Amino acid sequence: MKKTVSALLAVATVAGSLVAIAPAAKADGGQIAAGVAGGLIGGALLGSAIASSRPAYAAPAPVYVEEPPPCRVVRERFWDDYRGVWRTRRVEVCD
Template sequence: MKKTISALLAAATVAGSLVAVAPAAKADGGRIAAGVAGGLIGGALLGGAIAASRPAPAYGYGYAPAPVYVEPECRVVRQRVWDEYRGVWRSRPVEVCD
């Protein structure tokens, strides 16, 4: 809500300054109108980019949070299995999840 109000206030300030400084209306081949339209479009693009930017991360007292280490829930173990075709015990990797 604070950003919206700030953006509207900034837009109103820019629009007010354009109206207060604008000279008497003359056609001049549309040069003034093109300049005003270009300025408004450029300002809208720049204002939108600033409003959409992410704020810097805010950590307490200037320190980043401590890293957290989490043990994986699954692990790979070697399991002995009987090989019917060859008639021998073999080992193979098996994923075990707790």
């Protein structure tokens, strides 16, 4: 998909440049045509070199980590001496 979008973008750029240059072109010994052709060829070479290059970032190999023992959180009632009431708190219990 990425290559298709890049190719379509390149075709649209070339077509746009040809349309933009065509009305203003003059026959001055072929200088403009040579400049346009050189630009298109240079752009194609540079674009293909960039497209075929490797990405700058390679993902690291996966690392497997052992799972810790399963734990769960339970609610526990306790007596709060300061307030004089029963309260609940969450406590992690690992089997």
